[in-house]
Amino acid sequence: MSSPGEDILQVDHLQKYFPVEKSFLEKLLTKNKHFVRAVDDVSFTVRRGEIFTLAGESGCGKTTTGKLVLRLASSTAGKIIFDGVDVTALEGEDLRILRRKMQMIFQDPYASFNPRMKIGDAVGHPLVIHGLAQGAEKRESVLKILERVGLSPGDKFAELFPHQMSGGQRQRAAMARSLILQPEFIVADEPVSMIDVSLRTAIIDLMVDLQRDFGLTYLFITHDLAIAKYISDRIAIMYLGRIVELGNKDAIFSSPVHPYTKALLAAIPVPNPERQRKPTELIGDVPSAVNIPSGCRFHTRCRYCTKTCGEHQPDLVEVAPNHLVACDLA
Amino acid sequence: MLAVDGLTVEYWTLKGRIRAVDDVSFVLGKSETLGMVGESGSGKSTLGLSLIGLVPFPGKIVKGNVTLGGKEVLKLKEDELRNLRGTGVCYVFQDPMTSLNPVKKIGDHFVEMIRTHQPTVTKKEALERAEKLLKDVGIQPERISNYPHQLSGGMRQRVMIALAIALNPSIVVADEPTTALDVIVQAKILDLLNALRDSYGMALILITHDLSIVLERSNKILVLYAGQVVEYANSRSLYENPQHPYTKGLLKSIPNIELSDQKLDAIAGSPPDLLDLPRGCRFWPRCYAAFDRCRNEEPMIVKTDEGHFVRCFLYTEGGSKS
Numbered sequence: 001m002s003s004p005g006e007d008i009l010q011v012d013h014l015q016k017y018f019p020v021e022k023s024f025l026e027k028l029l030t031k032n033k034h035f036v037r038a039v040d041d042v043s044f045t046v047r048r049g050e051i052f053t054l055a056g057e058s059g060c061g062k063t064t065t066g067k068l069v070l071r072l073a074s075s076t077a078g079k080i081i082f083d084g085v086d087v088t089a090l091e092g093e094d095l096r097i098l099r100r101k102m103q104m105i106f107q108d109p110y111a112s113f114n115p116r117m118k119i120g121d122a123v124g125h126p127l128v129i130h131g132l133a134q135g136a137e138k139r140e141s142v143l144k145i146l147e148r149v150g151l152s153p154g155d156k157f158a159e160l161f162p163h164q165m166s167g168g169q170r171q172r173a174a175m176a177r178s179l180i181l182q183p184e185f186i187v188a189d190e191p192v193s194m195i196d197v198s199l200r201t202a203i204i205d206l207m208v209d210l211q212r213d214f215g216l217t218y219l220f221i222t223h224d225l226a227i228a229k230y231i232s233d234r235i236a237i238m239y240l241g242r243i244v245e246l247g248n249k250d251a252i253f254s255s256p257v258h259p260y261t262k263a264l265l266a267a268i269p270v271p272n273p274e275r276q277r278k279p280t281e282l283i284g285d286v287p288s289a290v291n292i293p294s295g296c297r298f299h300t301r302c303r304y305c306t307k308t309c310g311e312h313q314p315d316l317v318e319v320a321p322n323h324l325v326a327c328d329l330a
Numbered sequence: 331m332l333a334v335d336g337l338t339v340e341y342w343t344l345k346g347r348i349r350a351v352d353d354v355s356f357v358l359g360k361s362e363t364l365g366m367v368g369e370s371g372s373g374k375s376t377l378g379l380s381l382i383g384l385v386p387f388p389g390k391i392v393k394g395n396v397t398l399g400g401k402e403v404l405k406l407k408e409d410e411l412r413n414l415r416g417t418g419v420c421y422v423f424q425d426p427m428t429s430l431n432p433v434k435k436i437g438d439h440f441v442e443m444i445r446t447h448q449p450t451v452t453k454k455e456a457l458e459r460a461e462k463l464l465k466d467v468g469i470q471p472e473r474i475s476n477y478p479h480q481l482s483g484g485m486r487q488r489v490m491i492a493l494a495i496a497l498n499p500s501i502v503v504a505d506e507p508t509t510a511l512d513v514i515v516q517a518k519i520l521d522l523l524n525a526l527r528d529s530y531g532m533a534l535i536l537i538t539h540d541l542s543i544v545l546e547r548s549n550k551i552l553v554l555y556a557g558q559v560v561e562y563a564n565s566r567s568l569y570e571n572p573q574h575p576y577t578k579g580l581l582k583s584i585p586n587i588e589l590s591d592q593k594l595d596a597i598a599g600s601p602p603d604l605l606d607l608p609r610g611c612r613f614w615p616r617c618y619a620a621f622d623r624c625r626n627e628e629p630m631i632v633k634t635d636e637g638h639f640v641r642c643f644l645y646t647e648g649g650s651k652s
Contacts, residue, residue, distance in 0.1 A: 196369040264513060
């Protein structure tokens, strides 16, 4: 599925700092503020029609990046350009119109539905909010989209409450809700991590099918690199708020360059009893996002670390066509 | 070392009796790892808990035997069971945050655990042992004076493991020990469990929903579906020659990063409600090979190969091989 190459989303030096609350005494005694640097200078582009994945461990800033892109949180610095328009500072009516084009699927299908709203009403709600359809017309679109995501017969599922459905069915309903406005761009944040294993593949396959049918572009957020490999066109690996490696799926998996990417890949369980596993080489745990190490953020855990790694922060540079790595040793 | 025979556990709820574990049998030897794999509701946690008589209310063990080192576990009195829980079978729970007491220091957890079972040990001796155990699981001994919230998720799970092996149990049951953890931490914890198994000569029961983990880490695998064992074999045999359609389906639906251009196949439908089980085989509504007999009769578990058992009419006499 080679995309026409046109960029649908451009993220430029995006930053999000969350201030850390201080106690009363600390406020009196110290002047300097502390921040959690959740997203720190992240840049990437997403091409129309592709599945672009942000992958990394918890706390690496992947979900925050997704929320910033959808303007569900406001960024500290940087630019977000969607479809050629700078949307970083959009507000009010303009932002609402933008949201028709970009939607989100959340991780937890239990928490993302109002327990007192029937599925049909919840799925049709975006139409009401955006003033696009009501009454019979709304119902018709709801039934159509429910059938499309595999909740058939639609009129039966429309009358159910969320607790009457299984996790997989609820996640299908969440997809129906995000598709009903006919968006161009969807951020899917760990859409299958809370779903039973035997149902995951069906949900992933449905996502790919819908992408083809509706001409969608996905920003897929996951910690599971095996799923990332199955679904993505391009992948960005994040560590402590920055992208450390970005490239085509094949480049990332067959010739990873950054030591962190290599460690992540080596840690993935492989369903094969014959395989001899190598023990992981990483030292210690992920440092706190408040006290980020100087220089390369990864140097405290890196086996190949040299003297300069703690001093100079590496930029993302091209090591091969379309393969970017942030490591001075690359 | 451990033998489980025909174990059946029911929850007696207002809505009816739920048979969470149905006629499960297996054996486990020294220094072996048994992987129990199943989806939510397959009964894998209930099965793990019932091995040490810890089935939560309103659960009841209605049938079966658990024999550990020659003793019948299910016939023991409460105080004998309590002793067994420290020294015979120890449990590592999924969520290390809720299993550690937030107002107690790490060291005090060890003191309580050790002195409950061995009252003659002094507090000082218990703390010394705690330091050594923490070192064994890769945590600095100074951490005994920390509270649980001062440790990361991976470190807390290491503490749970250190607590579990404190009294040298013969079996450690790890129930989804890495589900809440990131992939690198997960690999380290599983490496640690393997290393401890070998150095302490324990047996390990690994309960998880992740078939990749059990294939990689265990000698034998028990595949559970809706409370029943559908397949039981050693890992290599299960991987090379999976027999039950559910196992085959699972193997085809998990991504493997070592394969390129892998095509995954989904299993149709979803797991049944235990209160409203289908007639006949519990898997037939999702099975690609189901025929008439599957819809009417319940299959028994049969031996198909040395150490390979499967619950499916395709492998029973009179069934149709497809």
